[in-house]
Amino acid sequence: MINNHWNNLHKKYSDKDWKNKPSLFAETVCEYLPSKGKILELGAGLGQDSLFFAMQGYGVTSTDLSIDYLKNISNTKNIEVSQVDLSNELPFKKESYDVVYAHLSLHYFDAQTTKRIFKDIYSVLKSNGVLAFFTNSIDDPEYGTGVLIEPDYFKTSGTQKRYFNVETATKFAHHFKPLLVDNNGETYKDRQKGVHNLIRFIGVKI
Numbered sequence: 001m002i003n004n005h006w007n008n009l010h011k012k013y014s015d016k017d018w019k020n021k022p023s024l025f026a027e028t029v030c031e032y033l034p035s036k037g038k039i040l041e042l043g044a045g046l047g048q049d050s051l052f053f054a055m056q057g058y059g060v061t062s063t064d065l066s067i068d069y070l071k072n073i074s075n076t077k078n079i080e081v082s083q084v085d086l087s088n089e090l091p092f093k094k095e096s097y098d099v100v101y102a103h104l105s106l107h108y109f110d111a112q113t114t115k116r117i118f119k120d121i122y123s124v125l126k127s128n129g130v131l132a133f134f135t136n137s138i139d140d141p142e143y144g145t146g147v148l149i150e151p152d153y154f155k156t157s158g159t160q161k162r163y164f165n166v167e168t169a170t171k172f173a174h175h176f177k178p179l180l181v182d183n184n185g186e187t188y189k190d191r192q193k194g195v196h197n198l199i200r201f202i203g204v205k206i
Contacts, residue, residue: 020048021048022049023048023049023187023188024185024186025187026049026053027052028200028202029101029202030056032130032180033099033130034098034130036058037098038061038096038097038099039059039060039061039098039100040060040063040092040097040099040101041053041060041101041103042063042086042101042105043064043065043103043105043106044070045064045069045103045105046070046072047062047069047070047072047073047081049101050062050073050079051079054077054079057078058078058099059078060078060079060080061079061080061097062080062081063082065083065085066083067082067083086109086113087113090117092124094123094124095123095124095129098125098126098129099125099129099130099131099132100121100124100129100132101133102132102133102134103134104135104136104187106135107135107136107162108159108161109160110160111150114172115172118173118175122175122176122205125205126205128205130202130204131173131201131205133169134199134201135162135163135169135198136162136198136199137185137197137198139197140163140195142156152164164199165183165199166183166199169199169201175205176201176203176204176206177203177204179204180200180201181200181201181203182199183198183199183200184197184200185199186198
């Protein structure tokens, strides 16, 4: 059921003119990355950001719950594709990545699971590793729609969504020293709707 939801969503986005572009957040993140190293992308979707990072010379593990569309980049130099369900513990060794990157993939879980995800991210990052994540915002027009499950977390059509603000993003990522945290994020998709206030967080493991 969930796989069908994500497959349908990926299929919808695969027709967009921005499908071959790196996200705006990925381009921002590059300013904060080490000059080389290994990147774990959580929830890679169509894989355009994984491809972007690989082209910059990083070794990328590109993951998603549904990897049908990631197969298109699976033979690309510097990219390894892996199916990962974020509702379960991350299946990677401790301190094995220099960067963990998540674009619109960490906001689908209850608070307990979200806390566990951030704990797992901390574990798989090397010392001074970089965490970069991008999420929905409480300022999103869709905030408050659906059935409230817990604060800022709603059941919607096909899935559940959590909405962050700067304070909650920083709280969930409290084991990281923020380098950038604000609500000025945007996507190509949301630009068309006039939404320019998604949450951006980039921090270093402490």
